Amino acid sequence: MSRALSTQVDLEIAINGYITPGEDYFDREQQEKRPRPTPLPGPPNAESLARMISNARKSKKGKIGIRDRICCHQWTWFTMATGGVANVLHSVWTPYRADWIWYIGLIFFLLNLCLFIMNCILITMRFIMVPGSFMHSFLDQMESLFIPSVVLSTATIMINTCEYGIPMTGPWLQHTMEWLFWIYIVVSVIASAGMYLILWSTQIFPIHTMTPVWVFPGYPLLLTAPFASTLIAANTTAMNNPPINRLAIAMCAIAVQGTGFLISFMICAAFIYRLMTQKLPRDMQRPGVFISIGPSGFTVAGLVSLGQQSQVVIPDSFQGSTHSVIILRLLSTIVGLWLWGLSIWFFLVSVGSLWKYVRPERKMPFQMTWWSFVFPNTALVTATLALATALGSTGLRICGCVMAALLIVVWALVLMSMLKCLWNRQLLWPKELEGD
Template sequence: MGTGAVYLTLSNLKNHPDFLTKVEIVFFCLNIILFVTNSTILLLQLVLFRQQFVRLVLDPVKGVFVPLIVLSFATIIIGIINYLVVPGHLTFEFVYVAFWIYIAFALMVCIPMLMIWFNSSHDIKTFTPAWAFLVFPLMLVGIVAINVLRVFPLLDPRAINVLLVGYIFQGLGFFVTFFYLTLYILRVMTTGFLEGHQANGAFVACGPPGFTALALIKLGEASRVILPQFGLVSETAGEVFYATAVMGSLMLLGLALFFFVFGVIPYWFKVHKHLNEILGCWALTFPNVGFVVTFRALGDVFQSQLFWTAHAVFTYSICALFVILFSLTIFAIVRGEVLFAKEKDLWADIMPEEQKRLTDNAASFGTDTVSTLDIVHLGGRKLSVDGFSEVDLEKGERRPYANI
């Protein structure tokens, strides 16, 4: 998502040199490569290490990040619109189909994950705004919709479907995530600012108001054309939708900026500066895209140089942050700090029949039932039975302790 954040913000610059388009296309291609790679790895994990995949989905912390694959797909759709549909390489029919595919994908991932996550209790003292990632893909339907409407003929009756569905899902996503934001304030009041890896999650709170502000402005612009054209609601409905959207966007931008400052000020003093937590730092990029691009949209509405300048400053800051995080992530991978499974996780995926064989061998010597994790922690496949002998569970032999 951090890769997508770069070209999503760069593409909206007011002063946009031609060479930036080539830079954006490079990041767009890199985003596709990362998406395909991550999807392949998850698929291989499901096939080869099924228990680990199940643990990932059921984990109350790691499980909330599963829907992020849908967000990556959203950035790819927007990239397709910017660099393939706008230049004329693909038709608007393609993105109309992609819009409905995205909705299906979001529902297929988010609904089961929400059911799994809410099936168990969670402590408010461990709350982080990152838990809202479970709903983010549904909220971003509105963002995908406004990009589809940029290239889709607004006089086509199907544009009504895109507009209304965009409003519905944007409302669903924003209000559900807003409930999460209230819990975030309660958490901070209870335990103080987030610490460690959770300090990165504080920036996720900028996402719901920022993306909703952007979606409202752009959906309002489309409403000015679509609603009067088809005689829907009333003659002035389009203008009312648009005017209300602009006012609401200004207010939501203020909320997003509050959460941004709320996360920035204590960040350096609260975050753990360890390479093994570098992946969590990527939360500093994508959630901020919404309010950053909103600056550009409001700048166009009010012809305000202040908004355009703010957008440019935040955009280049995100680009600089990407370079820093990308370099540190590569360094962490080289050092084996991230992406490598722990030994206990590998042993936990041992085949059931192997587990049974080792346990049966242990039982035949009068030992208690033993798990493969216990064996690993004792340093190999040998289990100490008493102070005088050991059992080699692999061979099923008892040996005098002195001979081991």
């Protein structure tokens, strides 16, 4: 170690009492050829999945086939972006009632449903063909963070079902979605708490590697208020259907939504600390910055929408006040504006983090985390449109529609990039087996 580096380290120890490891900490250690301690046995790393696939193929040496590619399927393929776009299109359709917007949203909903079924089949085939890979997914540092994506995908499907299905069907679907709402509340709480407990018991995440992806296990909680507001709105639209227990649904959703937002807020605070000490994440982690937009965006969309439906949610005698509806509408709008500003700020930071990729010589390798460019931003768009309705603002509504159009363009670009990487064997390809 050079004298200048030693002085810098000594100075940091003297001031802080500890050394903050940087992203180049281990690379610098290798360059200096210092002896590294023998690593302690721990959970499988990212390379162990490829070794598991290799062991599964030992009995049939040869070219890599479709079975081998299926073995590389991971939880990250459960993207919520397509269902999120369907939700955005429904939010755009609501004030304008244009049939063509509704049908495009319906197409995105059906496409999302097909993708979800396909991913369920592929991930099940991987677990069957590669024994032990199911438990491995809970112990892998990267893949384990995305396991809740299957819960989020289910939530987006149920939200889309309320939007596009309940007004067109009889009471049976409404009753089904009401039961599914309560089941989702229980599942989201258990999945979030359980996943964090598994991570805290089996993994070590140094602060210098922190990204907003750490928020992902808490994301299932963040869709409870949007789910509740959509279910109540669908019940109100379908006037022939019997009323549901709107007050209980709304209050429970607010409680769970608040829990999810506060958990996400605290983790995002750790991300700010990481940015102050370690600069922006590396290229492969950069798309995950957009995940920080979602917590405040989904909370705004859910709370403001519930506030605007206070007249059908709150009984006349609620809390003994006849002004409860007006107060709740005003309170939800003010809180929504407050958190909407936070979501806009994170959006600007996230877009600014991509500035260096404008230069031709700078390229960001494609990963499935690119879908983070879409799904968290669907929360921002729906939040903007919800505030436009609450405030009666034509400017905000036009801004939300423009954002929705740009979001669909981004969705198409990410989809084309994903298909290109699939064709070029950059996705679903066992890297260690290329030489076989």
